[in-house]
Amino acid sequence: MYSYGAFSVLIKDFPDLPKQKKYIEFSGRRFRCTSCGETITEDIPCQCPFTRVTWDMALWIIHLLKCHTSISAISAMLSVHWSTIQKIQKHIMDKALAAFETCLKKSNYRPRYLAVDEFAIHKGHRYATCVMDLETGFILWAGLGRSMSDFEHFFKSIGLSLLSRLKAVAMDMNASFNRLFQKYCPKVPIVYDRYHMKAQFGRDVMGAVRLEEAQKA
Numbered sequence: 001m002y003s004y005g006a007f008s009v010l011i012k013d014f015p016d017l018p019k020q021k022k023y024i025e026f027s028g029r030r031f032r033c034t035s036c037g038e039t040i041t042e043d044i045p046c047q048c049p050f051t052r053v054t055w056d057m058a059l060w061i062i063h064l065l066k067c068h069t070s071i072s073a074i075s076a077m078l079s080v081h082w083s084t085i086q087k088i089q090k091h092i093m094d095k096a097l098a099a100f101e102t103c104l105k106k107s108n109y110r111p112r113y114l115a116v117d118e119f120a121i122h123k124g125h126r127y128a129t130c131v132m133d134l135e136t137g138f139i140l141w142a143g144l145g146r147s148m149s150d151f152e153h154f155f156k157s158i159g160l161s162l163l164s165r166l167k168a169v170a171m172d173m174n175a176s177f178n179r180l181f182q183k184y185c186p187k188v189p190i191v192y193d194r195y196h197m198k199a200q201f202g203r204d205v206m207g208a209v210r211l212e213e214a215q216k217a
Contacts, residue, residue: 004030004031004032005029005030006027006028006029006030007027007028007029007030007041008025008026008027008028009025009026009028009044009052010023010024010025010052011023011024011025011026011044011046011047011052011053011054012052012053012054012057012079012080013053013054013056013057014054014056014057014060014078015078015079018077018078019076019077019079020079021079024046024054026044026047028041028042028043028044029042030042048088048091049091050087050091051084051087051088052084053080053084053088057078057080058088060078061074061078061080061085061088062088062092064077065085065088065089065092071085071086071089109162110162110163110164110165110166111133111135111136111138111140111162111163111165111166112135112165112166112167112168113133113134113135113166113167113168113169113170114131114132114133114134114140114166114168114169114170115131115132115134115169115170115171116129116130116131116132116151116169116170116171116177116181117129117130117132117171117172118130118146118172126144127144127145127146128142128143128144128145128146129142129143129145129146129150129151129154130142130143131154134170140158140162141154141157141158146176147176148176148179148180150176151176151177151180152180154180155180155184160184160185163184163185163188166185166188167188167189168188168189168190168191169181169185169188169189169190169191170190170191170192170193171190171191171192171193172192172193173192173197173199173200178190
């Protein structure tokens with residue numbers, strides 16, 4: 001391995017005053033392996049991975065995110081681009097989710113009552129589906145889309161052994177949800193929420209009655 005180049009990079013640090021910018025310049029070397037030709041760049045110890053900010057700045061951003069400060073407010077306060085804040089947020093969320101998943105596996109977690117629902121994203125033009133444990137409030141799974149093929153990823157990703165103790169599942173009148181549960185968990189009762197049952201009755205029964213009376217009049 002031999003050194004074949006050097007680099008210099010500016011990394012944003014926590015500012016001394018709000019809405020100011022503070023940078024630290026770091027220099028390092030690049031190495032190349034004589035056997036395989038792979039290039040290795042010297043690490044910067046105080047740099048937060050996948051960003052151009054120091055760990056001091058990243059820890060402040062993490063603290064503000066935990067205090068439910070909005071990304072736009074943090075960006076204005078620390079003069080950091082919103083995409084950098086999102087990368088840091090995703091980093092800590094991935095670590096927390098991995099730790100949570102490991103904890104669930106060790107505890108032999110098996111949910112008993114689940115709820116399935118869809119929600120709109122991007123101002124209603126796109127949808128996503130989530131599955132929640134009704135006893136603990138845990139979000140077990142979330143995925144883009146609300147069609148049958150989209151929701152089938154839930155059963156393929158978590159494994160049916162996790163649903164071995166399932167006693168009931170609550171959902172709305174979306175046909176793809178109940179068909180897939182009848183396919184993968186045929187013995188589990190399905191509970192439809194009252195609001196959607198009333199809405200469906202209003203559309204199919206009351207609407208037809210109103211139309212018939214209007215035609216008579």
